[in-house]
Amino acid sequence: MAGKSTFTGKQKAAVLLIAMGTEVSANVFKHMTEQEIEEMTLAISNARNVNTDLTKQVIEEFYQTALAQEYISQGGIGYAKQILEKALGAQQANDVIQKLTSTLQVRPFDFMRKSDPQQILNFLQNEHPQTIALVLSYLTPEQAAAVLSSLPIESQADVARRIAQMDRTSPEIISQVERILEKKISSSSVNQDYTQTGGIGSIVNVLNGVDRTTEKNILDQLEEADPDLAEEIKKRMFVFEDIIILDDRAIQRVIRESENEDLLLAMRTASDEVKDLLFRNMSERMAASFKEEMEYMGPVRLHDVEEAQTRVVNTIRKLEDAGEIVIARGQGDDVIV
Known part of the structure; x- marks a missing residue:
């Protein structure tokens, strides 16, 4: 069989399942779709002449990835990277994190989605409205609604307008904002592609979660500042x-x-x-x-x-x-x- 560096994900999974034995592998198969089972069965049947060293390497990679995923769930990507660097060294830790984040498709500001809205408000309330809008556009609608409702009345409409008018944000800007906020919450996230951020749909989801007083205040101010935008938002809020x-x-x-x-x-x-x-x-x-x-x-x-x-x-x-x-x-x- 080819060296580990040329393995596909399915081939590595096949080696791992073979190493775990039939009983454990059978339990894993219970969580797969029919197509996945067919693909893995084919990969296992083609996995011949797998030497011990290669098996150990695949198992070690799986173990490191599992650890990284656990660390991410505990404290975010930044925390996972710090722990893995101490255990594996910077280069290997970075490789593990990159593989895992590409698989998980980790979104920017993922660490904040584990925080209480009041904590998020404390982190953001002194930031520029554009920074607040950027972060809120990545949170869950429920979190974003709670934070938006707690902002000063005079800034609510401004932040809402910025979310609605946001389109695409470069990974450099996202990373820069995350580095600034990293001083308050340990985290780091880099997305390789330009990321769809904010927009009318985003602010509609947020406003659907705020109280009626906050919603009315924001829409009233938006009607003065940008009547067309306010009308478009209102059209989508209740169909x-x-x-x-x-x-x-x-x-x-x-x-x-x-x-x-x-x-x-x-x-x-x-x-x-x-x-x-x-x-x-x-x-x-x-x-x-x-x-x-x-x-x-x-x-x-x-x-x-x-x-x-x-x-x-x-x-x-x-x-x-x-x-x-x-x-x-x-x-x-x-x-x-």
Whole structure:
């Protein structure tokens, strides 16, 4: 068999499974897909004349990688690198970390995703808004929402705007920011490719997790600074299909406040779940009338359907702004009243 340096990942796995024996290997196979089992069976059948030294090298590499993964889970990549450098030397430690991070596809600021939002706030609150926006765009929406809600009111909209307008960030900038924050939290992460960061979708996920007061403050300020951006964010924050998160009382109120023609058009492309929900909250006569009209409705432009859905969504947001319905947000126990 070829030397270890020319091994593929499957060949190394085959050598490892052979070394572990049939019983252990059989347990490993239980966690594989059918395709993976077929590929590994083929690799094992082709693994002939594997000498002892080669087997030891593969086992040692597996052991080092497993240790590195454990260290990363305990304290991040920076911590893992420090431990491995002491045990293996700088070059070998770097090789292990590179192989592992390429496999795990470790994202920048991974170490912060293990931190409490209040801790993250303490680390970031004195940083430049662009730095805060960069870090928040890599956190989970729940973490980012908690941090954004805790920032000073005057800076919330600025950070939200920067997240929304962020596109691609070079690995050099990401690494530089991480090195600065490394003084507060031991971590280091380098991504070889330009990384998709932030954007409208990112800030929408964050704002969907903040409280209504924070959301309104941010959107109000954005409307003054950048009306088009604010409008685009609002369009994506609550779409027509999200109507399923409202309770029956709220749905009935939306039906009463919406034009029948808008509802009829809006339901044209709606899921069966949404249609059933709306029909269930209409009077029998209204539901029967809608079903009949939908059955005989001719072709309509998708643009007209989307505009009708937007008008219904705007009605929902107006009712929420007036405090007449509540849209559940985040991970709390909000209910519709």
